[in-house]
Amino acid sequence: MRFETRAIHAGQEPDPLTGAVVPPVHFSTTFAQDAVGEHKGYEYARSGNPTRSALETCLAALEGAAHGLAFSSGLAASDCLLRQLTAGDHVLLSDDAYGGTYRLVAKVLAPTGITFSTVDLTDLKAVRQAWQDTTRLVWIETPTNPTLRIVDIAAIAEEAHRRGALCVVDNTFATPYLQQPIALGADVVVHSSTKYLGGHSDVVGGFLALNDDELSERLGFLQNAAGAVPGPLDCYLVLRGVKTLAVRMDRQCANAMEIAEYLDTHAAVSQVMYPGLATHPGHALADHQMWGFGGMVSFITAGGEPAALKVAASTRLFTLAESLGAVESLIEHPARMTHASVEGSPLAVDPGLIRLSVGIENISDLLEDLEAALATVA
Numbered sequence: 001m002r003f004e005t006r007a008i009h010a011g012q013e014p015d016p017l018t019g020a021v022v023p024p025v026h027f028s029t030t031f032a033q034d035a036v037g038e039h040k041g042y043e044y045a046r047s048g049n050p051t052r053s054a055l056e057t058c059l060a061a062l063e064g065a066a067h068g069l070a071f072s073s074g075l076a077a078s079d080c081l082l083r084q085l086t087a088g089d090h091v092l093l094s095d096d097a098y099g100g101t102y103r104l105v106a107k108v109l110a111p112t113g114i115t116f117s118t119v120d121l122t123d124l125k126a127v128r129q130a131w132q133d134t135t136r137l138v139w140i141e142t143p144t145n146p147t148l149r150i151v152d153i154a155a156i157a158e159e160a161h162r163r164g165a166l167c168v169v170d171n172t173f174a175t176p177y178l179q180q181p182i183a184l185g186a187d188v189v190v191h192s193s194t195k196y197l198g199g200h201s202d203v204v205g206g207f208l209a210l211n212d213d214e215l216s217e218r219l220g221f222l223q224n225a226a227g228a229v230p231g232p233l234d235c236y237l238v239l240r241g242v243k244t245l246a247v248r249m250d251r252q253c254a255n256a257m258e259i260a261e262y263l264d265t266h267a268a269v270s271q272v273m274y275p276g277l278a279t280h281p282g283h284a285l286a287d288h289q290m291w292g293f294g295g296m297v298s299f300i301t302a303g304g305e306p307a308a309l310k311v312a313a314s315t316r317l318f319t320l321a322e323s324l325g326a327v328e329s330l331i332e333h334p335a336r337m338t339h340a341s342v343e344g345s346p347l348a349v350d351p352g353l354i355r356l357s358v359g360i361e362n363i364s365d366l367l368e369d370l371e372a373a374l375a376t377v378a
């Protein structure tokens with residue numbers, strides 16, 4: 001089955017008992033046993049739930065992975081994976097990794113004796129220099145947030161494997177529709193399904209996808225033992241969202257491209273960051289490693305922070321809010337919002353930077369909205 005078909009059918013056979021076409025939302029926390037230890041695959045809902053199984057099967061199929069594990073948030077998924085490390089292990093982290101991931105590594109793992117370095121993963125020479133004998137894991141995000149740099153997954157995965165480390169890709173921004181990290185050599189894919197997978201700003205969730213049976217077993221143990229599992233309604237919402245991922249993403253990519261081109265010619269904008277633009281330093285790599293350039297666009301206002309704050313407060317359709325990846329367009333000011341509280345993070349965000357999460361509205365309405373907002377600082 002091809003991607004769009006898998007999104008609708010993988011893990012979602014009609015219910016054998018009732019014929020229900022939509023996987024039922026199983027709220028039951030416990031499951032009847034015919035005799036002690038004799039059950040139908042489910043005992044207790046933290047350990048397993050049929051709605052969660054449907055989601056895990058579907059998302060694993062979309063990432064081209066043998067195994068999938070769903071969590072209550074993207075950070076819960078990251079936490080489960082990073083707990084595989086022990087004192088003395090070293091992590092190589094992108095220097096503009098999502099702030100919450102940085103905080104998890106720097107503030108939660110580092111005090112337990114795990115060490116880390118941040119590095120520009122677009123620079124292979126710098127990656128080799130930052131590598132240590134104890135490096136067990138390299139954590140990639142591509143495109144990065146909020147500057148939308150593109151990291152060569154295959155090259156970093158090769159480097160990691162040559163040195164016996166795991167290559168992890170946070171695929172939240174691209175989604176499996178645009179980028180397949182496992183096919184490019186990554187070992188584990190991480191998602192905040194709160195974003196494009198859910199797609200409607202109404203559910204928080206996380207996901208891990210991988211091929212390795214033994215690692216999957218260990219992660220599954222921890223998923224149950226630490227217990228950061230999603231509820232059945234959350235699983236249902238992500239599963240419903242993912243059915244339309246391909247059509248949403250097509251529209252988001254098309255809208256984002258038009259917006260990037262429009263901003264690129266605007267006098268009030270000094271720089272546009274969108275991998276779809278031929279002038280973007282990662283354009284050729286993105287063209288090779290992705291099937292589309294995504295729905296995120298960042299730009300720097302010519303008038304610096306005052307202009308950026310004015311524009312962010314002046315749009316009507318682009319709602320001023322954190323998060324990303326849903327059907328509605330959002331605008332935010334990373335220096336004061338998403339990237340403000342990352343104490344100690346090496347990422348210095350330009351105070352004139354604005355990040356857009358482009359939705360699926362009519363492109364003319366979106367362009368008119370930006371035009372009016374930019375006119376306030378022209």
Ligand SMILES: Cc1ncc(COP(=O)(O)O)c(C=O)c1O
Nearest residue numbers: 073074075098170172192194205
């Ligand atoms: C790239 C990326 N990874 C992980 C996360 C964390 O996900 P969650 O907020 O679902 O815990 C986020 C959240 O913004 C994100 O943008």
